[in-house]
Amino acid sequence: QVQLVQSGAEMKKPGASVKISCKASGYIFTSYTLQWVRQAPGQRPEWMGWLHVGNGNTKYSQNIQDRVTITRDTSASTAYMELSSLRSEDTAVYYCARVGLAISGPDYYYYMDVWGQGTTVTVSS
Amino acid sequence: DIQLTQSPSFLSASVGDRVSITCRASQGISTYVAWYQQKPGKAPEVLIYAASTLQSGVPSRFSGSGSGTEFTLTISSLQPEDSATYYCQQLKSYPPLTFGGGTKVEIK
Numbered sequence: 001q002v003q004l005v006q007s008g009a010e011m012k013k014p015g016a017s018v019k020i021s022c023k024a025s026g027y028i029f030t031s032y033t034l035q036w037v038r039q040a041p042g043q044r045p046e047w048m049g050w051l052h053v054g055n056g057n058t059k060y061s062q063n064i065q066d067r068v069t070i071t072r073d074t075s076a077s078t079a080y081m082e083l084s085s086l087r088s089e090d091t092a093v094y095y096c097a098r099v100g101l102a103i104s105g106p107d108y109y110y111y112m113d114v115w116g117q118g119t120t121v122t123v124s125s
Numbered sequence: 126d127i128q129l130t131q132s133p134s135f136l137s138a139s140v141g142d143r144v145s146i147t148c149r150a151s152q153g154i155s156t157y158v159a160w161y162q163q164k165p166g167k168a169p170e171v172l173i174y175a176a177s178t179l180q181s182g183v184p185s186r187f188s189g190s191g192s193g194t195e196f197t198l199t200i201s202s203l204q205p206e207d208s209a210t211y212y213c214q215q216l217k218s219y220p221p222l223t224f225g226g227g228t229k230v231e232i233k
Contacts, residue, residue, distance in 0.1 A: 035222070044212060045169065047222040061221045095168055102175055110216045111159040111174035118168050 022096035131225035148213035157217035
């Protein structure tokens with residue numbers, strides 16, 4: 001079945017970096033876009049960026065674009081999200097999600113149809 | 126950035142009740158809205174996309190409507206397993222792809 005499996009929980013000190021993996025299975029990895037979303041405790045999800053897996057193009061949220069890098073290894077069907085210069089407010093659950101697409105005439109409708117299980121990142125001194 | 130405001134932020138209803146959640150956008154977004162259900166400790170799951178299209182496998186008691194700046198998620202007959210937090214998301218304009226603030230649904 002289609003699934004995204006993420007790497008395990010991380011504990012980091014302020015100023016460090018974290019790199020989370022997202023391994024895809026059950027579908028053609030390069031045929032879909034992946035998004036990264038994070039959710040701080042009790043907060044709404046926050047979109048971080050997305051990766052066009054086929055060509056490697058990325059787009060990031062302006063809030064974190066100086067600190068985030070999303071990459072992929074197509075041979076391993078795995079995407080990565082690295083966040084640097086961590087601060088306490090980066091404590092959150094981080095999700096990767098596949099972007100589904102529905103086409104209706106001239107309109108392209110995107111939505112997140114498959115999600116990873118989430119990776120908890122705790123930033124604390 | 127496009128802001129999404131959900132209301133109410135919390136609702137409590139009984140099994141079998143019809144409940145509706147509203148999502149208002151700060152500018153017109155046509156029908157580029159998706160709705161997600163999230164249970165504690167779990168990832169969100171898509172219910173509706175393109176404002177009114179039911180995702181495969183989602184019970185038909187869920188429906189979505191609206192266009193422009195106002196959207197509604199309706200549960201026609203609330204079930205115990207519907208206890209969750211519901212989020213709308215706009216996919217018209219990015220970055221960023223914003224989410225609403227969430228509506229927590231409790232079963233009385």
